[in-house]
Amino acid sequence: MLKRVVIASFATLTLAACGEPEPVVKGAAPMLRLHTEAQYRNAIADVFGTQVVVGGSFDPLIRTNGLLTVGSAAGAITPAGLEQYDRRARTIAAQVVSEVNRDVLIPCTPADAKRADAACAAEFFSRVGKFLYRRPLTDLELKTPVTVAGEIAATTGSFYSGISAGLSGMLVSPAFLFAIETTETDSGGKPRLDAYSKASRLSFLLWNSGPDEPLMAAAESGAIHTDKAVAAQVDRMLTSPKVEAGLRAFFNDMLAFDEFAKIEKDSIIYPSFSLAVAEDSREQTLRTILDVVFTNNGDYRDIFTTRKTFMSGPLGRIYRIPVDRPDGGWMPYEFPENDPRAGLLTHVSFAALYSHPGRSSPTIRGRAIRESLLCQRVPDPPGDVDFSLFNDPNSPNKTARDRLTAHSVEPACAGCHKLTDPVGLAMEQIDGAGQYRTEESGVTIDPSGDLDGVAYTDAKGLGVAMSRNPAVPACVVNRLYSYATNKAPERDERDFMAYLEKDFADNGYRLTRLLRTIATSNALFTVTPAPQQTAAVTN
Amino acid sequence: MLDLNQRSKSLSNWWTAGTMAAAVALLAASPAQAKTLGFVLTIWNIAQVETKFIDECPEGFNIGYDELWWRGLSKDDRAKYTDNGLRTRLDRYFNAIRRGPNKEDVCMNPTAVAAPPHLLVEGKQSYGLNLDGDTEGKAGANSCAHENFEGVDGTKGVDNQMYRLLGCVYGFRSYGQFEVNANENRKSNGNGMTLFEITNVDDVKNDPDVTVNIYRAIDPYTLDGAGQFTPWASYRIDAPDGKPRYKTTLKGRIENGVVLTEAGDSNVPFYGNYTYMNQLIRDMRVRLEISDDGASAKGMLAGYYDVDQLLFYVTGLGPIQSTAISDCPAIHNAAYKVADGYPDPNTGKCTSLSSAFNFKAVAAFIVHPKKEVESASAGK
Amino acid sequence: MTFHIRRAPPRRSVLRGAVNGIAVGFTLPFLDCFLTDNGTAEAATGRPLPVRFGTWYWGLGHTPNHAVKTKNQTGEGIEFLTECEPLKKHMHRLNHYSGFNMPLDGRSNYTHFTGWVASRTGSAPGSNFEIPAPTIDLLIADQIGTRQRFLTIDASSCGIARENYSARSTNNRAAAEISPLNLYARLFGAEFVDPNMADFKPDPQVLVRKSVLTAFNDQSKALATKIGSADKARLDEYFTSIRQIEQQLDLQMQQPEPNMACSVPASPAPDGAEQNMPMGLEVETVVTNHKIMSKMLAMAVACNQTNVVNMVFSDNFSHMRRPGQTYTHHLLTHEETWDKDLGYQPVAFWFNCRTMQALATYIETFDAIKEGNGTLLDNMLIYAVTETNYARVHSIDGVPAYTIGTAGGRLKTGMHVVGNGDPITRIGLTLMQTMGLSLDKWGTKSLQTSKPISEILV
Structure with a gap:
């Protein structure tokens, strides 16, 4: 029922979409982009199902323009990283050909399981290969696994060992590990992204995963080169449950929630904080955001003020809220009107992630708000500050505000701390584990302050100020476009960004609308071909 | 049933001292909306006075069933069970417990053998309350004659025949096998957990009129990384079809952050040593001292404990008694002898033991079933 | 779509060689380029022993005036003070370097980052994430590590995989192994070949x-x-x-070259005890994992699995913490009260002392493995460096460094080397030349040097 409402509203938006013409962008070079860990996992789950376990670690990516997805466009594979991919590939391949899975995942049965069967192998590899490489395989690309499978089957006496070897090879090939975009010339002689590259851009933007069969078909027929077909595909894709996974991946990246992998809290200072609390807090915030922007197709800015959220057993202990299913699962919850909590900034996730292991940190929190949510750059601390200013042994500083006031009177520090601290201090009533408090060291915490001239009295008020701050929608526009194109917006894209911002505002800051506008824009597909490599590949 | 009014007249120092303070608290009561406080019981122990040199047991601890069995064996039979024999240690346990004339399990059939002598506590001090209002050890309308203790706080006439019965059994000491096991069992498997709910609280420090409900939980404890009990977790009441399986309601009040209840009949759930229990405690009164931050509490609970229930527990412990150094026939026999409460109208023999328990708890949210059906399981 | 599965198989079989029972019996020519000059020989085989390289990283430097007594010129003998007390007994196994600077040519000092990048790559980074050149361990590994199973093994005891101070470039930076169990599986798991196994x-x-x-x-x-x-x-x-x-x-x-020093270690968590192996930044966890991992790294070298090992004890911000304390090591260096009487920040100092104890453990681990006529440490060269001289003010001039081992007798030890403001790249250049790299200069801009530290060469 709910889904139908969402579809209906997309359709309305489609009609309303025709407004001013879309500003033209220059476009960047086609990409060679290393898939992120989530994209790798999604690809395996899409092709082989979620029962196939994906293990091991991935090389770290560098967060660029606030997003790891942008960093992935510069990602490389180290020898140690490839060792991991290789081991992972062999483990996945072994699971695919295992006796429990082979009948489901391999579309044909070999004539003799003890011998090679090129026809069956070719059927399997062409089918999975298309989804792993996100395009049909070239002759050579099909021949390679079939030949490998044949020879391994012949020497080991097992068709399935052969399939396993061939598949593991596909899973370490760059065609799978990287998104490799290629260009072609259109009928007018102009360069354009080829059909499958376009399909991938769409599917990674909307689903954080590769194209499905109908999108692949639109690429194969060339229909994807028409605006109408793109719009039809986008509208179809927006109704898929995979959109939720796509938006989840976007917000996970925008909020740097991958950092939860290394969150650590002192168990003496915060005994109630556990791994389960950390995981659930991240999930709670993502659920809350998706509830606003997707399920209810509401105003994006409401994520800063909404009292509605979801609660789990472990979180109930931190929020001090009874939960009806302490043994697992989630329940919808609404903070009472007089509760000090409302909105993303008062969630355990944000407060705990952007804190030290044993204490809160207004500076780290303030920086996260400025950088992740307002897209503002906070410079790194200077290298030559004399910290002795803050080391007065007779310091009366009991609260974080007292300690940080010292920073803001020192000119070398003041510039940045003025950016971070006032907003960070608003969150001081939530401690480093996300628990509510009113005092620090016996002194009442003062969470008041102002954000760019808008005064507030506490974190909840900061949320209201955020929801009214024009930088907030502008930032999500910047990030989502950046996420779509895997690069920071460039100078020539200013007009286009302004166009997106206006469209976003005109349509009630509906994120699904923004997503659709980007997905159906010409800008998404515009590329300037890079100079071709002429020299042969060295080896 | 019971005449509650009559029982509640026999108040201890906690409750008598509270009467005046309650009137004061009433005036100071906050006009704010009434609150509910919740706690989950974490540690539960028989309240025992344990002196450094065990002065309360001048003849030492009781001997266990294993030794009693061994004493009854012939020299030849003993050879079979020594380390040089073929029997395993486990084998010995199971043979020892079947020391009845026809190999009866003497825990299941405590009367199959003549009861061995049982050493009782001879100390003068005990935890607990003066439950029968008497200070001279005389029988009353609802009690049998028994020797009184002096309370650790100097109260005269404290009744605690459970302590008298079990205080010299090694396994029931605070460090003994039964007590330690029971708390560990409950902590690890979360069975038979007790919830205390204090409702109608206008002022958490002083409130003349609150209600204390006792329930059983179905959710296991939430522990932190160090294995400690975590406060503020949610626990659902064990209430199939919305009907709480255990529910005891007591009237009470709060004085200086201490919850004190009036006497009432109750059924406190229990699990320990692989045994589920209905702890039927008559005239039960609870004292619960809440910490300043509200996150934890400690308390004492006293009342007349049903002898049959106690023996159900003790005899169900079976071979564990080996490491707890305890014997079923001995305790069985002595229990009825020292019972001091609620004489059977037909035989005149008392059926309950005055008792006291210490416990600890942490703050909890008590989750009621969506549609709660009234039930009162107290005393059943 | 068309494909040609019925074509004749490619002329060249993809399976080069034979499997299943057919022995693949060839041996690589024995490499003699990095054998010890003095001809230390493996007793069992009579072959000279190779020299291997390692790095050891710790965050937040030393406490000035409480770690090593300042010297004005290079010479024998190092006067260790309280913070470095655990290194005293190893003085004859190492050199201490002081007074080497990091000129940045106007570039920013990206706190806790510039220091390690400059000392390990010879170039100052242009941002707080740029790694402008390959790190020294990889340059050396390309020379001495390519005939081993692993080019390098990178481990970190502080639980942060991405804080690995070995990289080829900004984006080519592997994750460090942070789990002792995974490290063990990688080194000594199913794919491990025992160099001393009788019938390979x-x-x-x-x-x-x-x-x-x-x-x-x-x-x-x-x-x-x-x-x-x-x-x-x-x-x-x-x-x-x-x-x-x-x-x-x-x-x-x-089969790898046999080495009598190799004795395959036991798994750090037998019988499914994985649950009891914590990772993280709690200082005793870091110390425990460091000790376990040190042993594995030393044995990885002794068992000829790799010739280059990189160990990170604590990260560049040293987020290490003590249970129940709200301040991490890093926060302490900035916010802890400076004790006038002691002359330092006492708790931050405590962390520094604990760190130097760990360095001593690392030295002892390599020194405990007998190899040839001496120990594994005799055939090693370990470069231990941090990112700051004095964390409280983020200073990068005079960043302390150590080299441990004699590289098979090529380097003097027991020396306090004084840089007098020379670029810190002089240390790196000396090490690379000692390890056999034929390069006459290293570093860029003011960090470039062509002057090895001749005083320590044998």
Whole structure:
């Protein structure tokens, strides 16, 4: 029922979409982009199902323009990283050909399981290969696994060992590990992204995963080169449950929630904080955001003020809220009107992630708000500050505000701390584990302050100020476009960004609308071909 | 049933001292909306006075069933069970417990053998309350004659025949096998957990009129990384079809952050040593001292404990008694002898033991079933 | 779509060699380029012993005036003070370096970052994430590590995988192994070949893997023709990685050089005790994991699995903490009260002392393994460096450093080397030359040097 409402509203938006013409962008070079860990996992789950376990670690990516997805466009594979991919590939391949899975995942049965069967192998590899490489395989690309499978089957006496070897090879090939975009010339002689590259851009933007069969078909027929077909595909894709996974991946990246992998809290200072609390807090915030922007197709800015959220057993202990299913699962919850909590900034996730292991940190929190949510750059601390200013042994500083006031009177520090601290201090009533408090060291915490001239009295008020701050929608526009194109917006894209911002505002800051506008824009597909490599590949 | 009014007249120092303070608290009561406080019981122990040199047991601890069995064996039979024999240690346990004339399990059939002598506590001090209002050890309308203790706080006439019965059994000491096991069992498997709910609280420090409900939980404890009990977790009441399986309601009040209840009949759930229990405690009164931050509490609970229930527990412990150094026939026999409460109208023999328990708890949210059906399981 | 599965199989079989029972009995020519000059020989084989390299990283430097007594000129003898007390007994096994600077040519000092990048790459970074050149361990590994199963092994006891101070470039930076169990599985798991095993039989699976990689590598090269030059460089990095794995597989087809020093360690968590192996930044956890991992790294070297090992004790911000304390090591260096009487920040100082104890443990671990006539440490050269001289003010001039081991008798030890403001790259250049790299200068801009530290060369 709910889904139908969402579809209906997309359709309305489609009609309303025709407004001013879309500003033209220059476009960047086609990409060679290393898939992120989530994209790798999604690809395996899409092709082989979620029962196939994906293990091991991935090389770290560098967060660029606030997003790891942008960093992935510069990602490389180290020898140690490839060792991991290789081991992972062999483990996945072994699971695919295992006796429990082979009948489901391999579309044909070999004539003799003890011998090679090129026809069956070719059927399997062409089918999975298309989804792993996100395009049909070239002759050579099909021949390679079939030949490998044949020879391994012949020497080991097992068709399935052969399939396993061939598949593991596909899973370490760059065609799978990287998104490799290629260009072609259109009928007018102009360069354009080829059909499958376009399909991938769409599917990674909307689903954080590769194209499905109908999108692949639109690429194969060339229909994807028409605006109408793109719009039809986008509208179809927006109704898929995979959109939720796509938006989840976007917000996970925008909020740097991958950092939860290394969150650590002192168990003496915060005994109630556990791994389960950390995981659930991240999930709670993502659920809350998706509830606003997707399920209810509401105003994006409401994520800063909404009292509605979801609660789990472990979180109930931190929020001090009874939960009806302490043994697992989630329940919808609404903070009472007089509760000090409302909105993303008062969630355990944000407060705990952007804190030290044993204490809160207004500076780290303030920086996260400025950088992740307002897209503002906070410079790194200077290298030559004399910290002795803050080391007065007779310091009366009991609260974080007292300690940080010292920073803001020192000119070398003041510039940045003025950016971070006032907003960070608003969150001081939530401690480093996300628990509510009113005092620090016996002194009442003062969470008041102002954000760019808008005064507030506490974190909840900061949320209201955020929801009214024009930088907030502008930032999500910047990030989502950046996420779509895997690069920071460039100078020539200013007009286009302004166009997106206006469209976003005109349509009630509906994120699904923004997503659709980007997905159906010409800008998404515009590329300037890079100079071709002429020299042969060295080896 | 019971005449509650009559029982509640026999108040201890906690409750008598509270009467005046309650009137004061009433005036100071906050006009704010009434609150509910919740706690989950974490540690539960028989309240025992344990002196450094065990002065309360001048003849030492009781001997266990294993030794009693061994004493009854012939020299030849003993050879079979020594380390040089073929029997395993486990084998010995199971043979020892079947020391009845026809190999009866003497825990299941405590009367199959003549009861061995049982050493009782001879100390003068005990935890607990003066439950029968008497200070001279005389029988009353609802009690049998028994020797009184002096309370650790100097109260005269404290009744605690459970302590008298079990205080010299090694396994029931605070460090003994039964007590330690029971708390560990409950902590690890979360069975038979007790919830205390204090409702109608206008002022958490002083409130003349609150209600204390006792329930059983179905959710296991939430522990932190160090294995400690975590406060503020949610626990659902064990209430199939919305009907709480255990529910005891007591009237009470709060004085200086201490919850004190009036006497009432109750059924406190229990699990320990692989045994589920209905702890039927008559005239039960609870004292619960809440910490300043509200996150934890400690308390004492006293009342007349049903002898049959106690023996159900003790005899169900079976071979564990080996490491707890305890014997079923001995305790069985002595229990009825020292019972001091609620004489059977037909035989005149008392059926309950005055008792006291210490416990600890942490703050909890008590989750009621969506549609709660009234039930009162107290005393059943 | 068409494909030609009925075509004749390719002329060249993808399976080069034989599996299943057919012995693959070839040996690599014995490498003699990095054997010890003084001809220390492995007693069992009579072969000279190779020299290996390592790095050891710790965050937040020393406490000035409480770690090592200042000297004005290079000379024998190091006067260790309280913070470095644990190093006293190892003085004859190491050198201490002080007074070496990091001129940045106007670039910013990106706190806790510039220091390690400059000392390890010879170049100052232009941002707080740029790694402008390959790190010294990789330059050395390219020279001495390519005939081993692993080019380098990178481990970190502080639980942060991405804080690995070994990288080829900004984006080519592997994750450090942070779990002792995973490290063990990687080194001594199913794919490990004991160099001292009596009858070695290659695992047929190794040949299968090699064949698969090689076959697909040929296919993948076709992709490189379709992409731009900037991307091609990254694809080349992929091919380099493939080559390295192929090389590893080649090496697994033969028995590693026997080494009597090799004794395969037991798994750190037998019988499913994984649950009891915590990771993280709590200081005693870091110390415990460091100790376990040190042993594995030392044995990885002794068992000829790798010639280059990188250990990170604490990260560059040292987020280490003590249970129940709200301040991490890093926060303490900035916010803890400076004790006038003691002359330092007492708790931050405590962390520094604990760190130097760990360095002593690392030294002892390598020194405990008998190799040839001496110990493994005699045939090692370990570069221990941090990112700041005095964390409280983030100073990067005079960043303390150590070298441990004599590199098979090529380097003097027990020396306090004074830099007098020379660039810190002089240490790196000396180490690389000692390890046999034929380069006459290293570093860029003011960090460039062509002057090795001749006073420590034998």
